[in-house]
Amino acid sequence: MAARRPHERRFPRQRGLTLVEIMVVIAILAIIAAIAIPIYSNYIKDAKIGRAEGNLVLLSTLMERYYQNNNAYPASQTLIANAIPGWNPGNNPNPLFTYAIQNPDAGVCNVAAPSGPSYSLSATPTAASGLPTNEVFYLDSLNDRCEVLPNGTTVVGW
Structure with missing residues (x-):
């Protein structure tokens, strides 16, 4: 067995990260998460609202088809799923939105109610x-669109 030289170590030097390096990486990840999570949450909220708005437009199209076939719009009390063929907003069994018909239009979107059907x-x-349950989106037969905010303010258009 060869003799060891005085400058050689008995165990090879181990390589790894120091505690300071690990803490810097954790701090950087925390900063990135603090920026990314709120932005991602807004994207999710906007996607849910966009889905509801798209469903209202689809439902409006189906209402017009119903009117063409029956010469009347379905009554307010009618269950939408039973009255409107082709209507299926999806996301069952936990729907993100509940949809309703008000017939005749009462002019919710700060527009005078029409005189005809x-x-x-x-x-x-x-x-x-996960959205405020007192924020409601409306679409009427004249294609007026509005949103009633939780504080009761009506915002025309969406």
């Missing part, structure tokens, strides 16, 4: 959506 559709978030 009319309707107003609404989409109200459910608890499963």
Whole structure:
């Protein structure tokens, strides 16, 4: 066995990260998460609202088809799923929004109610959506669109 030289170590030097390096990496990851999580949450909220708005437009198209076939719009009390062929908003069994028909239109979107046959559709978030449940989206037979905010303010257009 060869003799060891005085400058040689008995165990090879181990390589790894120091505690300071690990803490710097953790701090950087925390900063990135603090920026990214709120932005991602807003994207999710906007996607849910966009889905409800798209469903209202689809429901409006189906309402017009119903009117063409029956010469009347379905009554307010009618269950939408039974009255409107082709209507299926998906996301069952935990729907993100509940949809309703108001017939005739009462002019919710700060527009005078029309004199002839009319309707107003609404989409109200459910608890499963994670959105305020008193923020309601409306679309009427004249294609007027509005949103009633939780504080009661009506914002025309969406």
